[in-house]
Amino acid sequence: MQDIGAKAKAAARPLAMASPEQKNTALLAMADALDASKDAILAANALDMQAGQEAGLAPSFLDRLLLNDDRIAAMAHGLRDVAGLKDPVGEVITEWDRPNGLHIERVRTPLGVIGVIYESRPNVTADAGALCLKAGNAVILRGGSDSVHSSRAIHASMVEGLKAAGLPETAIQLVPVTDRAAVGALLSGLGGTVDVIVPRGGKSLVARVQAEARVPVFSHLEGICHVYVDASADLEMAKKIVVNAKMRRTGICGSAETLLVDSAALGTHLQPLLEALTEAGCEVRASATVLKVLPFFKPAQEEDWRTEYLDAIISVAIVDGVGGAISHIAHYSSNHTEAVIAEDPAVVERFFNEVDSAIVLHNASTQFADGGEFGMGGEIGIATGKMHARGPVGVEQLTSFKYRVRGTGQIRP
Amino acid sequence: MQDIGAKAKAAARPLAMASPEQKNTALLAMADALDASKDAILAANALDMQAGQEAGLAPSFLDRLLLNDDRIAAMAHGLRDVAGLKDPVGEVITEWDRPNGLHIERVRTPLGVIGVIYESRPNVTADAGALCLKAGNAVILRGGSDSVHSSRAIHASMVEGLKAAGLPETAIQLVPVTDRAAVGALLSGLGGTVDVIVPRGGKSLVARVQAEARVPVFSHLEGICHVYVDASADLEMAKKIVVNAKMRRTGICGSAETLLVDSAALGTHLQPLLEALTEAGCEVRASATVLKVLPFFKPAQEEDWRTEYLDAIISVAIVDGVGGAISHIAHYSSNHTEAVIAEDPAVVERFFNEVDSAIVLHNASTQFADGGEFGMGGEIGIATGKMHARGPVGVEQLTSFKYRVRGTGQIRP
Numbered sequence: 001m002q003d004i005g006a007k008a009k010a011a012a013r014p015l016a017m018a019s020p021e022q023k024n025t026a027l028l029a030m031a032d033a034l035d036a037s038k039d040a041i042l043a044a045n046a047l048d049m050q051a052g053q054e055a056g057l058a059p060s061f062l063d064r065l066l067l068n069d070d071r072i073a074a075m076a077h078g079l080r081d082v083a084g085l086k087d088p089v090g091e092v093i094t095e096w097d098r099p100n101g102l103h104i105e106r107v108r109t110p111l112g113v114i115g116v117i118y119e120s121r122p123n124v125t126a127d128a129g130a131l132c133l134k135a136g137n138a139v140i141l142r143g144g145s146d147s148v149h150s151s152r153a154i155h156a157s158m159v160e161g162l163k164a165a166g167l168p169e170t171a172i173q174l175v176p177v178t179d180r181a182a183v184g185a186l187l188s189g190l191g192g193t194v195d196v197i198v199p200r201g202g203k204s205l206v207a208r209v210q211a212e213a214r215v216p217v218f219s220h221l222e223g224i225c226h227v228y229v230d231a232s233a234d235l236e237m238a239k240k241i242v243v244n245a246k247m248r249r250t251g252i253c254g255s256a257e258t259l260l261v262d263s264a265a266l267g268t269h270l271q272p273l274l275e276a277l278t279e280a281g282c283e284v285r286a287s288a289t290v291l292k293v294l295p296f297f298k299p300a301q302e303e304d305w306r307t308e309y310l311d312a313i314i315s316v317a318i319v320d321g322v323g324g325a326i327s328h329i330a331h332y333s334s335n336h337t338e339a340v341i342a343e344d345p346a347v348v349e350r351f352f353n354e355v356d357s358a359i360v361l362h363n364a365s366t367q368f369a370d371g372g373e374f375g376m377g378g379e380i381g382i383a384t385g386k387m388h389a390r391g392p393v394g395v396e397q398l399t400s401f402k403y404r405v406r407g408t409g410q411i412r413p
Numbered sequence: 414m415q416d417i418g419a420k421a422k423a424a425a426r427p428l429a430m431a432s433p434e435q436k437n438t439a440l441l442a443m444a445d446a447l448d449a450s451k452d453a454i455l456a457a458n459a460l461d462m463q464a465g466q467e468a469g470l471a472p473s474f475l476d477r478l479l480l481n482d483d484r485i486a487a488m489a490h491g492l493r494d495v496a497g498l499k500d501p502v503g504e505v506i507t508e509w510d511r512p513n514g515l516h517i518e519r520v521r522t523p524l525g526v527i528g529v530i531y532e533s534r535p536n537v538t539a540d541a542g543a544l545c546l547k548a549g550n551a552v553i554l555r556g557g558s559d560s561v562h563s564s565r566a567i568h569a570s571m572v573e574g575l576k577a578a579g580l581p582e583t584a585i586q587l588v589p590v591t592d593r594a595a596v597g598a599l600l601s602g603l604g605g606t607v608d609v610i611v612p613r614g615g616k617s618l619v620a621r622v623q624a625e626a627r628v629p630v631f632s633h634l635e636g637i638c639h640v641y642v643d644a645s646a647d648l649e650m651a652k653k654i655v656v657n658a659k660m661r662r663t664g665i666c667g668s669a670e671t672l673l674v675d676s677a678a679l680g681t682h683l684q685p686l687l688e689a690l691t692e693a694g695c696e697v698r699a700s701a702t703v704l705k706v707l708p709f710f711k712p713a714q715e716e717d718w719r720t721e722y723l724d725a726i727i728s729v730a731i732v733d734g735v736g737g738a739i740s741h742i743a744h745y746s747s748n749h750t751e752a753v754i755a756e757d758p759a760v761v762e763r764f765f766n767e768v769d770s771a772i773v774l775h776n777a778s779t780q781f782a783d784g785g786e787f788g789m790g791g792e793i794g795i796a797t798g799k800m801h802a803r804g805p806v807g808v809e810q811l812t813s814f815k816y817r818v819r820g821t822g823q824i825r826p
Contacts, residue, residue, distance in 0.1 A: 013743075016769070017766065017767065090766075096788065098786070098787075098788055102777060102781065104787060104788075109769065109799075111799055111800075112799060195799060195800070196800065216629060216800045234822070237822040240822065240824055241822065241824055244824035244825060245824075248824070248825055330426075352817050353430065353503075354430065356429070356522065356815070357815065358815055358816065359815065359816045359818060360815065360816070360817055360818070361817075361818040361819075361820060362817075362818065362819045362820060363819070363820040363821055363822050363823070364515060364818055364819075364820025364821075364822070364823040364824075365823065365824045365825050367824075367825040368515065368818065368820075368823070368825055373511070373515075373825065374511075374517060374816070375509065375511055375517075386522075386524055386525060386608060386813035387524075387608070387609065387629045387800060387801045387813070388800045388801040390813055390814060390815060390816075391815070391816050400799035400800070400803055401803060402769070402770065402771055402772065402773065402803060402804070403771065403772045403773070403787070403803075403804050404765050404773055404775075405772060405773070405774040405775065405777055405781065406774075406775045406776070406777075407774060407775060407776040407777025407781075408776055408777075409647070409650040409653065409654065409776050409777070410776070410777040410778065410781070411653055411654055411657035411658075411661070411777075411778045411780075412657060412661055412778050412780040412781055412786065
């Protein structure tokens with residue numbers, strides 16, 4: 001592993017200097033290689049799927065593991081999309097002049113070496129590799145043991161693309177899954193060679209990474225996302241958004257887990273909202289106040305407010321206006337994404353100012369919490385920390401910056 | 414200490430909501446309180462100075478510890494300067510529209526709770542407290558035991574200012590210096606309450622913080638800053654800049670430690686540059702190649718290239734053009750600040766692109782590596798890491814951000 005770290009650090013320097021054209025040549029060649037290697041990738045994936053079925057893995061896990069023609073085409077398409085993104089390296093973020101004539105620019109630079117630890121989805125091999133490369137970073141990928149053959153086959157196409165562009169093959173390295181100490185070694189930072197770790201997977205993986213990493217981590221442990229419906233909300237809009245926020249896909253981190261309804265909307269909004277959810281096939285777990293009005297739901301326990309169901313279940317509470325919603329969210333939220341449905345602009349501004357989450361939305365579904373939906377052209381993950389990256393982590397968030405100062409002989413008095 | 418952390422976290426919420434006016438009221442009241450408490454502060458400082466003299470502290474240490482009328486006035490002036498800075502909180506950093514009509518803003522927010530660990534300089538109590546407050550952060554200050562009375566007296570004025578503005582007194586807390594486990598507790602993050610640590614002091618303090626902190630750190634271990642003089646350099650300008658970069662103040666992190674001279678300038682620039690340095694009272698430690706031409710200097714050892722002298726000493730090497738300078742810097746630099754003196758624009762661009770330090774300068778002194786000189790209105794320190802903050806850490810770098818998304822009923826298909 002120390003050798004892998006040293007190779008990544010050595011690759012980071014030429015990568016940082018690589019031109020946008022050279023990086024895009026690599027990305028497009030990777031996409032072509034993926035298309036051309038479809039049969040080999042499917043064969044590798046069949047080995048993983050067979051082993052997974054024999055090991056009795058859950059159907060949802062097997063679904064994430066599965067590759068088919070469409071999914072391979074989507075990976076190749078994703079690589080071409082990343083090639084089409086604006087190159088962040090060298091971008092002047094801001095510039096200004098000083099009274100003494102110095103001209104100062106803050107310019108984007110690569111971060112260096114990024115470690116990505118992931119579980120079942122083999123497509124992360126291509127997605128994460130591409131985003132790191134675009135931002136001029138070397139990457140060390142550590143996939144799950146269940147997807148080892150698939151990841152290896154995809155990685156071979158990535159290396160082909162690097163070679164085609166004359167970039168170091170070690171710019172994208174895949175850690176042998178047989179090395180059981182690899183995760184711990186990565187989390188230690190490989191002797192100062194790894195600049196940041198991105199975990200992609202379930203809560204237990206992320207929790208381990210957050211607890212053990214000795215380098216910065218871009219991650220979210222879970223997405224306990226809230227939708228607050230104010231008494232001023234347009235009811236039809238609220239129904240549509242709440243159902244979408246919860247039910248469009250229940251297994252993603254931007255899915256809503258708790259609905260907060262304004263006490264002033266008890267007689268107007270509550271029942272239609274819960275009917276809409278129930279009709280959509282969602283189980284409702286209701287607070288005592290909700291049950292007083294609509295007694296036919298399952299009662300919510302304290303732990304329901306802290307639970308990311310990732311399923312067709314929602315907890316529902318009545319709150320005392322936007323202030324009550326803000327307090328509930330401050331207490332229970334994972335600071336990922338929260339939405340306010342309201343027509344009163346004062347309510348929206350207060351929610352926007354006082355809710356301390358990575359993403360706050362007005363009159364829109366929480367399921368927009370996604371780098372692609374934000375127009376970032378993909379994401380390596382979503383971060384709920386406050387350092388460096390917050391919210392969707394795209395190519396721009398995979399960069400650092402430096403200052404370039406241009407003078408004409410200035411000395412400091 | 415856990416109690417101090419909880420109080421800071423509780424104070425962070427109202428601070429994040431505080432208006433620019435309220436924070437500026439506090440800062441101006443702090444400045445007035447400092448002026449009004451001058452005699453008490455001087456009396457407290459006299460106690461520290463006496464104890465320091467009795468303990469046989471070094472004269473340079475005692476000079477940093479000393480307060481007088483001018484230094485107290487400068488602290489108060491600094492607070493008023495910070496009040497005059499643009500408030501970063503709520504600033505829209507960037508905004509864009511999506512094809513589906515969503516409007517996305519990235520908006521500055523406070524970081525939360527900042528821990529500052531410092532040594533002899535009691536003025537850090539005021540400077541760091543003010544910058545953290547301006548950015549809407551609570552701060553936990555841990556000053557050195559040698560400056561305990563001075564820091565306590567200054568802190569009293571800071572608390573007066575907070576009270577005058579109706580802000581929580583716990584927004585700026587000073588850790589009792591009697592608590593010897595305080596530094597370790599701060600470095601552990603106080604149970605998740607501390608968002609970032611800023612160490613201000615010597616190399617051993619910074620090294621300990623970097624090694625032990627379980628939260629992000631903004632710091633630089635040392636400033637091994639280089640000046641490269643290209644054959645295309647204007648000789649008079651180069652002499653002026655090299656002497657200023659080394660000798661203006663030798664004890665600051667932006668002071669130059671190594672001079673790199675282009676081998677093509679051996680006959681033109683080398684001797685005049687070393688004469689200028691020698692005339693300014695600087696000791697030269699020369700590489701073997703320099704000694705072949707000018708044999709009367711002390712030879713540099715390998716460790717000289719790795720040494721931050723913080724003194725009137727400079728190491729000098731001959732390099733093979735800008736490529737050689739870049740290689741030397743990549744090998745020995747602490748990634749703080751490096752300057753290129755050249756008239757050839759291709760040389761400057763290559764230096765700017767390939768030198769991976771927080772600050773690169775062209776035709777200007779390395780001693781401009783300072784938040785005040787950058788126009789940031791002060792700095793809490795200088796960072797050489799690549800995460801979040803790099804270079805001078807001012808109020809803007811003491812913030813995070815969140816996304817505000819405004820919709821009109823959008824749901825995700």
